[in-house]
Amino acid sequence: MNRTRLVGAVAGAALAGGVLAAAPAEAAAAAEPVDVRPERTIIGTRGGVNPRDILLTASGRVYASDYHRHRVVVYGARARGNAKPLYRLQGPRTRIVNPGGLSRDAKGRLHVFSDRRILVFAKNARGNVRPVRQMRPRPNPIPDKARGAYATERNVDGRLWVGWGEEGFIEVFAPGAGKDAKPERKITVDRPGLWEPEMLRFDRAGRVYVGTHTGEVDVLSPNANGVTKPLFTLSNARQSHIDGMSMIRSGKLAVSDGRKIVVYPRLLAPTRPWKVRRVTVARSAGAAKRVVRWRKPVADGGASITRYKVTVMRGDRVVKVAVVKGSRRSYVLARRDLPAGENTVRVRAKNRKGYGPVAQATFTVRK
Template identity: 35%
Template sequence: MSPLVKTTSRALALGTTGALVAGLIAAAPASAAVNVDVPPTKTVSGELSGPIGIEDDAAGNVYVASQNNNAVVVHRANASGASAPLRRISGAATGLASPRDVALDANGFLYVVNLTGDVRVFAPNASGNVAPTKTFGTGAGNAWGIDIAGGEIYVRKTNAYNVYSPAATGSPAPTERVVTGLGQGRSIVVSGPRVWTANGTQLRAYSRTADGAATPIQSINNALPNTEINGLDADSAGRIHVATFSPATVRVFAPNADGNDTALKILGGPASTLSQSTGLTILGGGSFAVADFGQGRYRVFKSLFVKPATKPGKVRSLKVGGKRTSKVRKVVWKAPSSNGGAKITSYRIVVKKGGKTLLKRNVSGSSRSLKIKRSKLRNGVNTVYVQAKNSKGLGPAAKKSFRVRK
């Protein structure tokens, strides 16, 4: 198996070393107002020191470029707290030196970009002090971010980005394209037909086929609080998530944002506990992970675009089995077509004759039937009502009338 194309799109970065230039933070313009302040669902640490680039694989395992201890640390999808990593790539044989970012191709090969400008490719499931399967250079100057999409490798340089074929080798490796004329930037992410990257405090999108001093197809002005942009990724709807180091926020822009368009959402504040945000990657279900450079950890948040849960819909296909003289009648139903965005936890069944309640029962959310003895019923027309319940309460009642003969 050889390293080939990559299907996901992630990219990240931090300033020139572990510490930011104090003046850059002090000179940052006033930031847009935070409009979401929610706590993370979990925080993961363990053998991380100065984490920057972050990526996940198909199994949900999370790969982190740990700059300060020259390692790539892999945590399990279900890791939480101070967890022992699933794997760790480090040691002299790896050649890792201030690793900035990581990306995975479709065959599971791991690409790591070092600050010094070289890209190191490791075999799937590589662990320990192992040599890369290949290495290639990106030319003079530092390299900051990496992404792989459509059979091409995108590497962010300080004032440009380079595009390489999967067969790239040599130092420097020959490029397919080089997009020039960019201001300072650290991150790069490919989303559909666009390549997103920072240009100073501006967020730009280029055509995937752009080359040379190309004109961006979108430029979001003053989108960012400063030039220290540490993470970019796109969710399944194409919305661009941007992690900023200081102030520590996650800003989300529409796929077609341009000009003076503002962020759809800005996550930050004390509840979020965001601090020195570096890498960012979208996980399953739209949740996302954000690396914390200073504290050596990453935080996972729910999608900022999940619709609020509502009460469930009406149960379907409500029927009452048995004859009017049967000793036991069986009420059956199907789950509502909509659970309201939350798990159905129970069903309420009420039987009435006229205005008098004859029976009231609650059954589990996995149940779809209830047997009722004739002794609990009244002669004549009885009516059964069934409601589904989730965390928001009871949905509308479905009802069915049936006859009883005693």
């Protein structure tokens, strides 16, 4: 059943026979939904909260938009059970009415979608205070075919993922897809009964976390297509449905079902990083030094990039290999170390899971 939600404004019973487990170290081919032991559950009754959209922060604080009481409630990093909120944003000065999506900017200011506006509150704002700024949401430049969807979110590679709720499928559009664009892919999950994808979030490996109307969270490959099986499915043993979903860089996931907030540990292990971008070799063929430059991968796999390997090839022969720190984006080659003619430079990123795929560029050396 479709529930009303404004999309893109900001940034059931327990499963019978389900498995209780700690978060898995590796994703296996999806089988039965897994009941993962949460890090904590906030019931919210002490604060009288019916959480809808939520925001989990790196510090562990949880922000919850209380739609019917026109307020935002904030819980501490250790809040669990029938916890008392740290503070609330509530009152006529706040101008909060039926709050929806929540986000924080680089300065720590809270953005609250409310009554077709975005209210921006100072980092330490609490109580009945005025927002420091009000904005109208920018028009969401999405293809016409995506309008009216339940959820629209962009993955790390810029692709637009569109969840159609009770229609039972997800569509994926290319980065920068225009008004008349058609989807690249259409995805549905191989599962008995109706699959209703209503919320979308992404981790640093580009994997897609799909919150469903029945409370499960299906994790899909960024390359999923057609009828697919999830990499992992979080069961609905802890939440009857999903009203809000939030993920932080560490991979922790928080969900709300209108009655409580459940915070889970990382569900899937990191992967190897994606391919580095835009490998180029600067300066002329006869220059004494050639500069190899690249950009970091759009997805680091969920673990920090620690090294880049730069390999120069002449045909099948390795001419030079250099390993540089993960903070580097360039490497200088001396002409005297390179054979004349056409060479290939290959660059790979590494995290604690290993090296990602090769990105390369060809260049000519003249002596």
